[in-house]
Amino acid sequence: MIDKMTSGMTRRGLLTALAATAVTAAPTFSQAQGFLRGAGDIRRIAMYNGRTGETLDTIYWIEGEYIAEAVREINLHMRDWRTGEAVQMDLRTIDIMAGALRLMETSEPYLLLSGYRSPATNAMLGARSSGVARDSLHMRGQAADLRLRSRSTSQMASAAAAFNAGGVGRYGRSNFVHMDCGPVRTWRG
Template identity: 45%
Template sequence: MSQRSDAAKLGRRAFLGFGLAGAAALTFMPRAVMASSGPLNGRTLGFFNTHTSEILKATYWRDGGYDKGAIKDINQILRDHRTGEVYGMDLPLLDLLVDLHRRTESRKPFEIISGYRSPQSNATLASASGGVAKKSLHMQGKAIDIRLRDVKLKTLRETAIAMKTGGVGYYPKSDFVHVDTGRVRQWG
């Protein structure tokens, strides 16, 4: 049996531990699996954590309500990879990601550079780099640093800016775009 069919049988929670082999299987899944929104399939996101090699596909909203188990799984994969601390991510941030994925027509999962950041991790990063805000929205679960392998970074940035739903930072040398649900602004 292929990894793709095995993954489909295991369900969304088991997807979390697949690692790099599972990420390769995600390459062949249809876009609707990576991020989608609609009355029949709810709101689904696909993630690949670049630090832990975990992958996840989760439908966090369906039938007019939030799926607490899926949200728990999303919070787990977006945890602070330095400390292991898990935090409740901002639900409008998840909605922003679904819309961003749809608008870019990506067929790949979001690659996570940084999701939630504990105050300790943020302080360490801020002291080492002038590019890290001391009061970062990452510490409130309202920000994420991402890329999509099949979307040019510049296109991802321009699409996020056009949405006008929060902050957008552009980090081409580090190969990621920052999006958040704070006030509308842009940098980089």
């Protein structure tokens, strides 16, 4: 569904043009909390889902407002790939992910390992591994497991933890970082 504007330009085209012309100062860790409170005019998230082969690169927030179409795309991209089920992802988690990506100053998209997990998927994974929480925030659409080739798990975890806005788990041996909008905490897996 593409929303045409009166000039014939699509909403996505307008958003792309705005992003291309936006000039913002590179954020620092000391600015992390301000970014989540709304400092900055544009929020963008880029991800690749290796299980589905899908790529997402979207501006989902402009000047204090979430863009419904972009949020729907994010929800679909972060669905449980085993069941195809998608839920409304908690936008606080998306903000942490986007903020961390911006702080790391990389244009590389995240490799999404896990976003939403259905209760059935979570139970199946829990039966295989002791590292899967029975009441995982993944089942509430509040968590993501992510990887970047260009950044270490330490760098990713530090960037996400700078927001002091949720949980950050660093899994060095498995080379991924868990980010969520639950209670503020950090751990190593």
